[in-house]
Amino acid sequence: MxxxxxxxxxxxxxxxxxxxxxxxxxxxxxxxxxxxxxxxxxxxxxxxxxxxxxxxxxxxxxxxxxxxxxxxxxxxxxxxxxxxxxxxxxxxxxxxxxxTKENVNNLEAVCDTYNEVIKNIKDKDCTDIFKVIDKAKTLYVYGIGMIQSSIKKEIKRTFLAAGKVFYDLSGYTEANALVDIAKEDDVFIIISMSGENQFILDFAKNLKIRNVPIISITKLKENSLAKISDYSLYTYTVLIPKIFNDVDFESLTCYFILIEILFLKYMEYQTQKKKKEEQNEIRSID
Structure with a gap:
């Protein structure tokens, strides 16, 4: 324009x-x-x-x-x-x-956030992310907290339909034990809302020392985890203050929207990949 x-x-x-x-x-x-x-x-x-x-x-x-x-x-x-x-x-x-202007209409603010997440992940070129997922011998998803646990379960559930099995890591002990045996042909998806949890940052740095690919999922803001990661996916949340009984409400649906569209893009990537392989096979026969 x-x-x-x-x-x-x-x-x-x-x-x-x-x-x-x-x-x-x-x-x-x-x-x-x-x-x-x-x-x-x-x-x-x-x-x-x-x-x-x-x-x-x-x-x-x-x-x-x-x-x-x-x-x-x-x-x-x-x-x-x-x-x-x-x-x-x-x-x-x-x-x-x-x-970031304050929107007094909470419903409209939340819907606008959904639309923005959809638009951004839909337009994002995820080819390199999909390639590294396909090459991985073992896929892990890691995050600390109840919300992160729900997001990890959704990643596992969704990508299982494509034959991709993600192993769910929880807590500190399990992560510390695994980081010592992680290899270059593994892939970790790490979920952190702030991207500033010190244990997660230390964990990610140890993975980087071993050249293990990291895909981070964080809120869209400048954060340390995104800087460390090989690939960064971002989402948004809407905080509605004192919505009921002086309790703040934060909409987290965008994380699940991100995962679902990422999965659909992955399936599309697989379809196109299969078509190219078939075309190359036909050319080799000719």
Whole structure:
């Protein structure tokens, strides 16, 4: 979509994303390119992350002054996130801010969140994730807590229909025992809402030392587990404060939506893979 600005007889065209749902959030970009960021970049991101609304309206020189870096450093930070420049960084920030505006209609907020999860996982290229799952000799799913337990059961139940057996790891003792025998041809799906549980982070780091592939499922925000993981899947939750008897309600259905669509995409991947194998077999006979 092209946006037009008319100013003193000039017409300026520039491209903006069609929808906030069509692009990654800034947190996701930071997770994806975290290894490319230096200390200055992380300081810039920390300032932006803590002053999102303010930074939406700052010129590049103003942000550089507040972060005590050069405007070139700000520009390089944006480029390291695969953005064309500071202008595009501000567009992403504006869209992020629009997404997080408080919605007084709880029903609409929850439904919008469902739609966003569906859109993001539907459009995500999961080919590499499916390849590593197919190559794995043993598949594990790990998470700590009651909610994570339900999500693990859903992964096991869903993928069993495709002949993929995930072994459910629970607690600390079992994880510590297994990490010593984990191999490169194993795959771990690790579930953590915050992505900051210290035991899980230590567990993931030990797996990385052994070159064991990790697929993380976390909330969409900058988090340590996503940075460690080889592949990251994100979901969203909606917190509705004091919905009944001063008890907060957090909708977690998005995790199950994510798993179901991921499974459907996996089945589609298998179908296409089988077609290609059949075509190659026919060509070899000819």
């Amino acid at each position: 092209r946006k037009v600005i008319r100013h003193i007889g000039l017409i300026i065209y520039f491209h903006v994303p069609k929808s906030g749902l069509d692009i990654m959030k800034l947190d996701e970009l930071v997770n994806k390119y975290y290894k490319c960021l230096n200390d200055n970049d992380l300081y810039i991101w920390n300032y932006i992350s803590n002053h999102r609304k303010e930074c939406e309206n700052l010129a590049i020189d103003q942000l550089a002054y507040k972060c005590n870096v050069s405007r070139t450093t700000i520009l390089r930070f944006a480029q390291k996130l695969s953005l064309k420049g500071y202008g595009e960084l501000k567009v992403y920030l504006k869209l992020d801010n629009e997404r």
